[in-house]
Amino acid sequence: MITTLAGGVGAAKLLDGLSSIVPPEKLTIIVNTGDDCEFHGLHVSPDIDIIIYTLAGLVDEEKGWGIKNDTFNCLEMLKVYGHETWFKLGDRDLATHIHRTMMLRSGYRLSEVTKDICTRLGLKQRIIPMTDDYFATKIRTDNETMHFQEYLVRRSSVDVIREIVYDGSENAKPAPGVIESIMEAEIVIVCPSNPLVSIGTILAVKGVRQALRETKAKKIAVSPIIGGTVVKGPADKMMRYLGIEVSALGVAKLYADFLDVFVMDEVDASLVHDVEKLGIKAVTTNTLMKTKDDRVRLAKFVLDTALTYRKA
Ligand code: FO1
Numbered sequence: 001m002i003t004t005l006a007g008g009v010g011a012a013k014l015l016d017g018l019s020s021i022v023p024p025e026k027l028t029i030i031v032n033t034g035d036d037c038e039f040h041g042l043h044v045s046p047d048i049d050i051i052i053y054t055l056a057g058l059v060d061e062e063k064g065w066g067i068k069n070d071t072f073n074c075l076e077m078l079k080v081y082g083h084e085t086w087f088k089l090g091d092r093d094l095a096t097h098i099h100r101t102m103m104l105r106s107g108y109r110l111s112e113v114t115k116d117i118c119t120r121l122g123l124k125q126r127i128i129p130m131t132d133d134y135f136a137t138k139i140r141t142d143n144e145t146m147h148f149q150e151y152l153v154r155r156s157s158v159d160v161i162r163e164i165v166y167d168g169s170e171n172a173k174p175a176p177g178v179i180e181s182i183m184e185a186e187i188v189i190v191c192p193s194n195p196l197v198s199i200g201t202i203l204a205v206k207g208v209r210q211a212l213r214e215t216k217a218k219k220i221a222v223s224p225i226i227g228g229t230v231v232k233g234p235a236d237k238m239m240r241y242l243g244i245e246v247s248a249l250g251v252a253k254l255y256a257d258f259l260d261v262f263v264m265d266e267v268d269a270s271l272v273h274d275v276e277k278l279g280i281k282a283v284t285t286n287t288l289m290k291t292k293d294d295r296v297r298l299a300k301f302v303l304d305t306a307l308t309y310r311k312a
Pocket of ligand 1: 007008009035044045046047049050065066086087088089093149152153
């Protein structure tokens with residue numbers, strides 16, 4: 001069994017590669033829900049949807065989120081009615097949020113709704129939200145505290161960050177299957193996602209970090225930082241503002257208490273020695289995933305490395 005910790009676009013690409021080589025029933029994907037937000041009365045789970053749409057072949061590949069060839073008629077009409085439309089929800093995408101919200105209002109948990117959406121879209125991988133409980137990632141600046149989507153999308157990540165707030169983390173319990181899938185896995189893969197607001201949120205859910213320390217699984221992570229910058233998203237800016245070294249080494253330090261193996265890009269080969277001083281085996285390869293072949297090649301590399309290191 002392979003269990004993965006995942007954020008949005010970067011994770012979805014690696015998971016797409018993994019899905020080409022791992023039977024779906026052997027793959028569990030634990031997904032960040034700190035980005036979840038309510039828009040127009042609907043519960044939107046961006047990272048869950050990015051992963052589901054990617055694995056179902058529905059995603060808008062250019063943007064990495066949303067559904068390909070979607071239209072935005074509903075949003076245009078909402079704008080006529082004076083509603084804010086900075087978060088671009090396509091017409092077909094809206095159907096997912098309507099379905100999710102209806103099920104949640106009928107009393108189903110987010111994990112049950114996610115399973116239902118996966119089944120209806122023909123996915124056999126086990127996709128689990130990190131928690132069924134309220135959990136919202138918020139960004140504190142000098143003047144205000146705002147939801148992560150407001151910081152990321154509405155304000156294009158321009159603000160100076162003072163603190164990341166994991167609102168709800170004190171009460172949020174892991175969703176059914178989260179701890180079990182970590183404890184029972186042979187390999188746990190930490191996807192190349194934002195270490196603070198995608199993976200950091202999952203690690204902030206009660207018991208997850210402890211499970212990662214205790215599991216007998218081989219734990220391997222792929223760095224989202226390549227040569228000091230990020231492929232997509234604000235991870236580098238966020239790390240800088242919070243005084244964390246913006247490098248693969250900075251990411252490795254955040255995972256050092258549980259990680260066995262760290263996969264970095266070839267351009268970061270000079271950091272191998274420093275990562276290994278943390279007690280983590282460091283390996284390098286080309287980690288950019290521009291094509292489907294890149295996704296499959298990196299997924300194979302991660303699996304082979306985890307298995308090789310197990311035998312050593
Ligand atoms: N990202 C944007 O930059 N702009 C958007 O308008 C936007 C809409 C959106 C709608 C549905 C969805 O599932 C994701 C969407 N995203 C959008 C992506 C999302 O904000 C982030 O990339 C993730 O939360 C981070 O993983």
